[in-house]
Amino acid sequence: MTPRPPPKSPAPHRVVALLQPPQSEFPLACASEVFGDHGPAVPARYAFEVCTEHPGPVRTGAGYDMLVTTGLDALDRADTVLVPGWQQPTGTEVPSAVVAAVRRAHARGARVVGLCSGAFVLAAAGLLDGRRAATHWARAAELSARFPRVRVDPAVLYVDHGDVATSAGSAAGVDLCLHLVRVDQGAAYAMRIARKMVMPPHREGCQLQYAELPAAAPAADSLAPLLEWLDGRLDRPVSVAEMAARSQVSARTLTRRFTEQLGISPGRWLLDRRIAATRALLEETDLPVETIARRVGLSSAVNLRRRFHEALRTTPAAYRRTFRADRAVG
Numbered sequence: 001m002t003p004r005p006p007p008k009s010p011a012p013h014r015v016v017a018l019l020q021p022p023q024s025e026f027p028l029a030c031a032s033e034v035f036g037d038h039g040p041a042v043p044a045r046y047a048f049e050v051c052t053e054h055p056g057p058v059r060t061g062a063g064y065d066m067l068v069t070t071g072l073d074a075l076d077r078a079d080t081v082l083v084p085g086w087q088q089p090t091g092t093e094v095p096s097a098v099v100a101a102v103r104r105a106h107a108r109g110a111r112v113v114g115l116c117s118g119a120f121v122l123a124a125a126g127l128l129d130g131r132r133a134a135t136h137w138a139r140a141a142e143l144s145a146r147f148p149r150v151r152v153d154p155a156v157l158y159v160d161h162g163d164v165a166t167s168a169g170s171a172a173g174v175d176l177c178l179h180l181v182r183v184d185q186g187a188a189y190a191m192r193i194a195r196k197m198v199m200p201p202h203r204e205g206c207q208l209q210y211a212e213l214p215a216a217a218p219a220a221d222s223l224a225p226l227l228e229w230l231d232g233r234l235d236r237p238v239s240v241a242e243m244a245a246r247s248q249v250s251a252r253t254l255t256r257r258f259t260e261q262l263g264i265s266p267g268r269w270l271l272d273r274r275i276a277a278t279r280a281l282l283e284e285t286d287l288p289v290e291t292i293a294r295r296v297g298l299s300s301a302v303n304l305r306r307r308f309h310e311a312l313r314t315t316p317a318a319y320r321r322t323f324r325a326d327r328a329v330g
Contacts, residue, residue: 012044012045012046012047013045013046013047013079013080013184014046014047014049014077014078014079014080015031015035015046015047015048015049015078015079015080015082016049016050016051016074016075016077016078016080016081016082017031017032017048017049017050017051017082017083017084018050018051018052018072018075018081018082018083018084018098018101018102018121019050019051019052019058019066019068019084020052020053020058020086020087020088020098020121021052021058021059021060022059022060022061022087023058023059023060023061023066023084023085023087024060024061024084024085024087024116024117025060025061025062026085026170026173027084027085027115027116027118027170027173028050028084028085030084030115030170030171030173030174030177031048031082031084031115031173031177032048033174033197034174034177034178034181034193034197035048035082035177035181036048038192038193038196041192041196042189042192042193042196045184045185045189049070049074050066050068050070051068051070051071051072051073051074051075052068052070052071052072053071053072053095053097053098054071055068055069055070055071056068056069061087072097072098072101075101075102075104075105075110076101076104076105076108078105078110079110079111080110080111080112080113080180081102081105081106081110081111081112081113082112082113082114082115082118083102083112083113083114083115083118083121083122084115084116084118084173085115085116085117085118086114086117086118086119086120086121087117088120090142091146093124094120094121094124094125098121099121099124099125102121102122102125102127103125103126103127106125106127106163106164109163111162111163111164111165111180112125112127112163112164112165113164113165113166113167113176113180114133114135114165114166114167115166115167115172115173115176115177116135116136116167116168116169116170116172116173117135117136117139117169118166119133119134119135119143119150119166120135120139120143120146120147122164122166123143123146123147123150124147127164128147128149128150128164128166129147129149129150130149130151131150131151131159131161131164132151132152132153132156132159132161133150133151133152133153133159133166134152134153134156134157134158134159134166134167134168134172135152135166135167135168135169136168136169136170137154137168137169138169139169140152140153140154141154156168157172157175157176158172158175158176158179160176160179160180160183165180174197178190178193178194181193186279186283186323187276187279187280187283187323188279188280188283188284191276191280222261223247223257223258223261223262225247226243226246226247227269229246230243230270230273231273233297234273234274234277234295234296234297235294235295235296235297236297237297237299238270238297240254240255240266240267243266254266271307271311272311274296274297274298274307275296275307275308275311275312277295277296278292278296278298278304278308278316279312279319279323281295281296282316282319282320282323283320283323288301289301289304289305289316289317292304292316304316
């Protein structure tokens with residue numbers, strides 16, 4: 001009997017970043033950090049490359065050039081086209097060749113993503129007409145004025161329509177990229193990348209927190225020590241009063257700090273972390289729902305199912321079937 005060959009691993013999801021001089025370095029770095037190579041600790045499920053309209057040296061905003069050898073034809077084989085910023089002067093038109101290449105990629109089914117001001121390129125291609133979109137809060141009014149058919153939301157960190165996605169400024173690009181990884185590969189895989197990047201897998205709040213520069217808070221006001229402590233106690237019930245006592249402040253002061261720094265209440269933050277831990281355990285283990293509920297501090301299977309459905313509009317069993325099947329194929 002001839003042995004059956006092992007199933008082939010699926011081809012990596014190809015992400016192609018479209019660069020345009022002067023290229024902003026930070027959005028590009030955000031994308032490459034999420035979709036690039038993470039070494040043997042994280043299995044490679046993406047292939048990341050860059051292209052530009054005119055191959056050769058691409059000037060950056062920092063004063064150095066990057067050598068990009070691939071032209072717009074790279075977009076014809078991309079699963080995701082990513083535009084990491086658009087640093088042209090106000091009123092500058094997106095080159096027709098770039099618009100045509102982006103439209104062509106979208107028409108054949110590629111996902112098109114604009115980070116920060118990259119939304120201007122998507123808008124020029126008509127991909128945001130009649131849709132909500134995000135961009136840096138400082139350029140939201142400009143985007144809305146130039147492209148009145150785009151429903152610009154100046155508050156959100158990102159907007160994902162499935163085939164098209166946009167993010168707010170700078171670090172919100174990481175939020176969107178990690179979100180896309182969660183959609184593609186599941187919460188557990190996204191969490192592994194986030195941990196390697198030493199950042200939360202999901203950031204709460206909106207970019208309006210950052211639209212005006214507040215006075216610097218004393219270091220003692222930082223929530224980081226408390227959040228780290230809570231992450232290690234997800235299997236136990238923790239009240240706001242306990243959190244406040246741990247931080248040596250009143251419950252009212254603690255709630256105000258959560259609202260100012262994270263945009264949500266302490267209870268909402270803790271519940272979101274419990275849901276994220278639940279998703280990871282559903283994807284990576286065969287533990288019963290009752291056991292998972294105890295591990296993430298949701299006390300019972302009934303409570304976990306209710307909270308899970310409120311958050312994700314699906315059941316733990318359906319979620320596990322979907323993502324365990326996806327991982328088995330991978």
